[in-house]
Amino acid sequence: MKKFEEKTIRSERIYEGKIINLKVDEVNLPNGKTSKRELIEHPGAVAILAFTPENKIIMVEQYRKALERSIIEVPAGKLEKGESPETTAMRELEEETGYSADSLELIQSFSTSPGFADEVVHLFFAEGLRKAESGAVTDEDEFVELMEVTVEEAEEMMRDNRIFDAKTAFAVLWAKQRLSIEN
Known part of the structure; x- marks a missing residue:
C-alpha cells in the first residue's frame, strides 16, 4: 500500500468537455473514513x-x-x-x-495543481x-x-x-x- 493512499470506492464523471473532464470520486481514507474528491482530468x-x-x-x-x-x-x-x-x-x-x-x-x-487536477x-x-x-x-x-x-x-x-x-x-x-x- 502506498503511504496515505486513498482507495477509490466509486467514480462518477459529471462533465465531459473539449479540454477537461470533471469527475467525483468517493474514496476510503487511510483512517478508514470516506470522503469525496472533485477531480479534473486533463490530457497534459x-x-x-x-x-x-x-x-x-x-x-x-x-x-x-x-x-x-x-x-x-x-x-x-x-x-x-x-x-x-x-x-x-x-x-x-x-x-x-x-x-x-x-x-x-x-x-x-x-504537476500543475495536484490537489484537484491530473x-x-x-x-x-x-x-x-x-x-x-x-x-x-x-x-x-x-x-x-x-x-x-x-x-x-x-x-x-x-x-x-x-x-x-x-x-x-x-x-x-x-x-x-x-x-x-x-x-
Missing part, C-alpha cells in the same frame, strides 16, 4: 523555453479568461491524443511563434531556433502577441505580475540559472 500539456540567437526568451501575451486578464507566458499547448510531448512542443512552438527548433531538451515534467506539463528547452517557413499559425480562437525579452525583463514581469503562471515563472528561473552557469 507542453511549455517551451526558447531563446533567440540574441539570448532573448520568446514569450506570448494572451488573455486568460479564468484570470479575466492578459498574462505573458512561454509558448505552450495541450497534448493531442496519441501525440508525444516532443511532437506537441515542436508543433506549438511553430504555431504560436513562427519559430522551429533543431532540438528539444526536456527540462522537467511537473494535468502534467512537460517543459522543454528549444535549441537551434529559426523562423519557420509557415510563420505563426494560431488557432481561430487564439489571439497572442509575440515578444522577445531578456531574462532580466522577464524577472521584472514576474515582480509586477505580468508573468503570473507557474510554468513560465519556473522557465524564467531555470533560464536565469542556466545562463549564470554558462557565463
Whole structure:
C-alpha cells in the first residue's frame, strides 16, 4: 500500500468537455473514513523555453479568461491524443511563434495543481531556433502577441505580475540559472 493512499470506492464523471473532464470520486481514507474528491482530468500539456540567437526568451501575451486578464507566458499547448510531448512542443512552438527548433531538451515534467487536477506539463528547452517557413499559425480562437525579452525583463514581469503562471515563472528561473552557469 502506498503511504496515505486513498482507495477509490466509486467514480462518477459529471462533465465531459473539449479540454477537461470533471469527475467525483468517493474514496476510503487511510483512517478508514470516506470522503469525496472533485477531480479534473486533463490530457497534459507542453511549455517551451526558447531563446533567440540574441539570448532573448520568446514569450506570448494572451488573455486568460479564468484570470479575466492578459498574462505573458512561454509558448505552450495541450497534448493531442496519441501525440508525444516532443511532437506537441515542436508543433506549438511553430504555431504560436513562427519559430522551429533543431532540438528539444526536456527540462522537467511537473504537476500543475495536484490537489484537484491530473494535468502534467512537460517543459522543454528549444535549441537551434529559426523562423519557420509557415510563420505563426494560431488557432481561430487564439489571439497572442509575440515578444522577445531578456531574462532580466522577464524577472521584472514576474515582480509586477505580468508573468503570473507557474510554468513560465519556473522557465524564467531555470533560464536565469542556466545562463549564470554558462557565463
